Amino acid sequence: MTTKLTLTVEKNIIEKAKLYAKHSGRSLSELIENYLETLTEENTDKTLSPTLKKIVGKVKLPADFDEKKELRAYFENKHL
Structure with a gap:
């Protein structure tokens, strides 16, 4: 409901x-x-965001991938 x-x-x-x-x-x-x-x-599991949990195993990311940094850069680019 x-x-x-x-x-x-x-x-x-x-x-x-x-x-x-x-x-x-x-x-x-x-x-x-x-x-x-x-x-x-x-x-x-607090180590992965819900977005990453959905794609785990489907996408291979570099070991040093910083999700927060990439997301911040994306939104800065998009909205500024």
């Missing part, structure tokens, strides 16, 4: 999140729901 949730978020964050959702082909509600589910999972 779904239920409505009202959040208070900075306007610029909402705009960026809506753009991200649109470009990823998902709704903002879906993104937030997935994030909240990830936060509340009991036996979560």
Whole structure:
């Protein structure tokens, strides 16, 4: 069963999140729901992000791959 949730978020964050959702082909509600589910999972492996967990074994990354650094660079490039 779904239920409505009202959040208070900075306007610029909402705009960026809506753009991200649109470009990823998902709704903002879906993104937030997935994030909240990830936060509340009991036996979560904290060393990998949910995004990386989905592609583990499908993509070979270099041993020194820094996900946070790459993600930051991507968004800086995209939104600045």
